[in-house]
Amino acid sequence: xxxxxxxxxxxxxxxxxxxxxxxxxxxxGWSIAAQAMRLPEAERLASSVEALxxxxxxxxxxxxxxxxxxxxxxxxxxxILFATGYGRDGLPPEWQDHAVIAKPYxxxxxxxxxxxxxxxxx
Amino acid sequence: xxxxxxxxxxxxxxxxxxxxxxxxxYVAANSAYQEVVGTPFDRLKGQNLFALFPNEGEAGERLxxxxxxxxxxxxxxxxxxxxxxxxDADGTVTNRYWTAVHVPLxxxxxxxxxxxxxxxxxxxxxxxxxxTTLPYGxxxxxxxxxxxxxxxxxSSAEFRRLFQQAPAFFAVLSGPTHVFTFTSDSYIKLIxxxxxxxxxxxxxxxxxxxxxxxELLDRxxxxxxxxxxxxxxxxLENEPGQPPKETFLDFSYNPIRDGAxxxxxxxxxxMDRTESVRAARRQRLLIDELNHxxxxxxxxxxxxxxxxxxxxxxxxxxxxxxxxxxMALSNAHTMLSDRxxxxxxxxxxxxxxxxxxxxxxxxxGGPALVVNxxxxxxxxxxxxxxxxxxxxxxxxxxxxxxxxxxxxxxxEGQLVLEWIERNGPTxxxxxxxxxxxxxxxxxxxxxxxxxxxxxxxxxxxxxxxSIPATAYAEQEARFD
Numbered sequence: 115x116x117x118x119x120x121x122x123x124x125x126x127x128x129x130x131x132x133x134x135x136x137x138x139x140x141x142x143g144w145s146i147a148a149q150a151m152r153l154p155e156a157e158r159l160a161s162s163v164e165a166l167x168x169x170x171x172x173x174x175x176x177x178x179x180x181x182x183x184x185x186x187x188x189x190x191x192x193x194i195l196f197a198t199g200y201g202r203d204g205l206p207p208e209w210q211d212h213a214v215i216a217k218p219y220x221x222x223x224x225x226x227x228x229x230x231x232x233x234x235x236x
Numbered sequence: 237x238x239x240x241x242x243x244x245x246x247x248x249x250x251x252x253x254x255x256x257x258x259x260x261x262y263v264a265a266n267s268a269y270q271e272v273v274g275t276p277f278d279r280l281k282g283q284n285l286f287a288l289f290p291n292e293g294e295a296g297e298r299l300x301x302x303x304x305x306x307x308x309x310x311x312x313x314x315x316x317x318x319x320x321x322x323x324d325a326d327g328t329v330t331n332r333y334w335t336a337v338h339v340p341l342x343x344x345x346x347x348x349x350x351x352x353x354x355x356x357x358x359x360x361x362x363x364x365x366x367x368t369t370l371p372y373g374x375x376x377x378x379x380x381x382x383x384x385x386x387x388x389x390x391s392s393a394e395f396r397r398l399f400q401q402a403p404a405f406f407a408v409l410s411g412p413t414h415v416f417t418f419t420s421d422s423y424i425k426l427i428x429x430x431x432x433x434x435x436x437x438x439x440x441x442x443x444x445x446x447x448x449x450x451e452l453l454d455r456x457x458x459x460x461x462x463x464x465x466x467x468x469x470x471x472l473e474n475e476p477g478q479p480p481k482e483t484f485l486d487f488s489y490n491p492i493r494d495g496a497x498x499x500x501x502x503x504x505x506x507m508d509r510t511e512s513v514r515a516a517r518r519q520r521l522l523i524d525e526l527n528h529x530x531x532x533x534x535x536x537x538x539x540x541x542x543x544x545x546x547x548x549x550x551x552x553x554x555x556x557x558x559x560x561x562x563m564a565l566s567n568a569h570t571m572l573s574d575r576x577x578x579x580x581x582x583x584x585x586x587x588x589x590x591x592x593x594x595x596x597x598x599x600x601g602g603p604a605l606v607v608n609x610x611x612x613x614x615x616x617x618x619x620x621x622x623x624x625x626x627x628x629x630x631x632x633x634x635x636x637x638x639x640x641x642x643x644x645x646x647x648e649g650q651l652v653l654e655w656i657e658r659n660g661p662t663x664x665x666x667x668x669x670x671x672x673x674x675x676x677x678x679x680x681x682x683x684x685x686x687x688x689x690x691x692x693x694x695x696x697x698x699x700x701x702s703i704p705a706t707a708y709a710e711q712e713a714r715f716d
Contacts, residue, residue: 128532129614129678134539137546151682176610176683176707199531200524218535 631660657696
């Protein structure tokens, strides 16, 4: 998969986890189009950042749930990868059919999850 | 007036009766009894009960103990339900179920000379019950008890007391409108002390009508099946004058039948499971939360390890940094754990990182300011990186350098923390771009949504962190 120049939106409220994810995505050749650590910012970016190829969303951000931002992205047709310490159990029924990655994750986990979500032959 | 012939009355009683002496040998048995055991009295007379009808099992033991209790205490004893096989005249053994009441017969001194037994063969009843599905054994036993109560008025007071004080709750509803005729103490407690005897359930407990329980009772009464539920949610007025509260019950509605098999009422029994249901819910939430926190902490440690190893090729240095960072995280957790993962005081956080340095080099202070759990972890890591940088590259790396840390709450409720290094070396570009600076910027401006002024001059680092009240204020903080 060639990720060069492809754009990802990242929402993650814990700094260290975000730093790690940024590094992983850069290693994989992704370009971080925008990042948010709090829900209002996440919602704003979800509707305003253009040309997104994918979004990686932490489920619980600062005591709130990320779903309002996820809803905006879903309506835009942006593929979503949820990341949560709860694994798939952390998702309510209406989001169960979306891709999930359990924390903690490795670079290989992220690469596999994005390949599966976006198709390995892109 | 003619003398009553008690022997004749005994003989004529339709229910099986027999009398044993103190050695448990037969002295009398009426014809109903002889018919039931399939043995004429001439073969019973003088024989020991257990020699004639041996039973080495639990049932035999219970029967023997019941007789011994009567002999020892001089008080009646009841076996509500006992499985006891009987050998018929033709030698075939049939398994039968009995309810037995044992009554002492005393002489003029009050010594128990004989024990009279009245038994009711409940085999058909048991087989009928076995055909229906019952949620747990105690229900059928209790149902039999009540049915037995209806058959034998003699011991009803005893049964009544038993049911009255039982920890499980019981109520008897009579007739098609379900009028309360009996309620146990625990049932009364469950329904908030209301006196419901003599009232139809729909009037006595209006809150249950629209929850469908009266319809359920109607069905049990008209169709004769048993309705059982586990952990059923019922809104019950369990405090006088208060709105109904969520209650969880294991309960069953059992039809009560008269001798002819007609349904005359509904027997209600159950257990209040509210506390255990709530406890199980709380436990589930706590386990989920714990699991979640562990996963997040592991993700944080993973990031710390990865950042540390990436920043240097000096393994000895990497090991020291990694240990120190994990300890800073661990100390923050300890501090939170001491306060049930609620909050921590900023002063303690600063003290934790700076107490290793002497007073002549480091000076810090500010008002007591409580920050929530999320901010505690974030600031602990930031303060650790700032202190570590100061010690390795900044003002605390030279004897003449010093550091002042001051914090306060400003007019808008923001937490403002100032970090001022003096007389230190001029910070190198690598420090400005290092992990510590990156962490500081992301925590303060990103994670906590605050403001950050960073100033690297020839004296060292001057930083001003301002964190909005919404980010650090006490709240139900969650981690993800």
